[in-house]
Amino acid sequence: MKITNNYEGASIRIEEIDNKKNEAILSIKKEGKNYGYYYNFCVSSGDNVATIHIKNFEESSYYEKGNIPVPYIRDKKEWKKINKENFNSNDDKDIIITVPKEQEWEISLFPRYSRIDLENFLNTIKGNSRIKIKEDPIKEIVIGDKSKPTIVIIARQHPGETLSSFFIEGIVEKIIYEEKYLDNNCFMIFPIVSTNGVKNGNHRLTDGIDYNRSWAKERLPEEIEYIQKRMNQCKVKMFIDVHCDEITNKDYIRTNNKMYGQNIAGIQVLEDMGKIRRFLRALIKQRKVINFSNLTAREYVSKKYKCDNMLIELTLKEDAKEEKNKGKDFIEGVLKNG
Template sequence: MYITSAFDSGNIEVINAESSPIELAIRQDNNSDFYQWFHFRLEGEVGASYPLSIVNAGKSAYPEGWENYRVCASYDRQNWFRIGANYDGKTLDFTVTLDEPSIYLAYFAPYSWERHLDLLAWAQSNERVKIQTLGKTLDQRDMTMLTIGDAESAKHRVWMIARQHPGETMAEWFVEGFLEALLDDANPQAQKLLADTVFYVVPNMNPDGSVRGHLRTNAAGANLNREWLNPTMERSPEVFLVREKMLKLGGDIFLDIHGDEALPYNFVAACEGIPGYDERHAKLEETFKQAYEAISPDFQTEHGYELDKPGEANLTIGTAWAGHQFRTLALTLEMPFKDNDNLPDPVEGWSPARSQQLARDILFPIREVLETLK
């Protein structure tokens, strides 16, 4: 039996390979106490069963995320399925029975840096797309923004950023589906939107954390979604660079794509606690949510986060900062690590394909909101 995580986004430490179950631990994000993302390969005998135990699960960032959680697994790194697991409040235990000599196991289906580069290369081949490097991360990776549509003639500007928290890989799967829909010449929603709207898309806000196998932070240990009020090039260049571009270009809609460890639903969090929040904000949010719920059975409004009280929004969070700065619709979209309990999938749980479909459906609520701005 052999276990390794020496690859893009890999994260696991073998504590005791001789015990039964085999004892594993998730490595903390650099300069941080956060951890929950894992990604490793197990090699063994076909037909053999290997009991595994993540012994530090109970002290992870979101222990409730392990309740009713099922591990993501793949033999070919393309098709991911779920393996049942048991969480006792301290350890996450599951057993792998091999159908092939080796298997990949992860917190959610990974979205690799190589696939990220492939996505950018594919997108730039479309004449509607302009690719721009905004600057470098601390590990010297590119911070890349895509501009889709005619910025000079556009009446509206829509921002979409994803994966501020690198372990939330469903966010970049979402962006991939969104770009495929927006650049589909046969999609009437896309054609209608691009007639008068420009989209600014940052598919991966945290390249370093993604490759390092982090859950929530960048190379310096900064939680990027707590850096929006005063980012610096020394600690959070990713936010600094994107924020500067946003201040220069402005925006009518801001969408920040995330994943939630605990809640088994798709939902949005708004910016109701910002100073100056008014009926206009509330109306735009309600228009968006009603349209999304109408078009997508995977989206719902019953379950979500507790609302901020008036004036108590945390302006270091991207959505709150953007909603306050631009006085416009700003939403955080959350998808589950587990499954959508309203439409559960016993084989795959919440998956890359469903993330992509949810993204395709978001064109309609975006269009509905923009119609109210005309």
């Protein structure tokens, strides 16, 4: 068999390949002191059934006992969940995937979405005269007239949260299609904040740094410095930060604007949690200690611009195919009142 892990958005360590048994031992990648979560690689099984073991998943901060997610595969074009008979979480000891003979599969915890996918998407919307796309230092989509109040939308501060990219595609398509949204608003969208993290297939960190907790630091990551510079050049009306939550079963939103009530387009709006509750939740559910001296993007923006702000956490437990439609419905819900 052959395992490939040297392309954008791939993420796995090859520990050992036994060609006699056609068996491979792989490990998810380390991030800082802990193991990440996201994994992605390609396998070509050869003349026999291939068996793949993925180690150390239970060492991830996001691992939940008895709840190891079934990964996706892509054999030709479409992503789909791997068949149950090809996946075994082995009583939480390791993950075992069997690949029938003469198959070439890409295997991914969630559908891979790298800069190439973004490029392909942008090619489908480029002709529109209301859209400006900037390249450096990160991809930026500006839709509408920059002198109008601006809604800033970002995603992939945490590189492994790939589903948020499909959600962003839906948002962008909806805005372009419903031109009325541009009467009162301009949109500034940064679909992939952590360029290197996405390229390297990281889950949460980029070069050991949590981008979402770097907004108020003295030395900013280049991408965040640029986003802040751009935000200073416009009238920020709202800030939306899209994430995925490994633990939750249901999407949720947190916002400082009470006007939205209990849900936006069917996505529940939860009350902003106080620091103590957030600290405990992270400690209990993710075995993670939050350092509150580092403000999150939303906390920083809220303080500095006094604008509406929103955090969206998409569950990773639903089918990924829905994310694009969810993005469309969500932005429609947000903009219903102007």
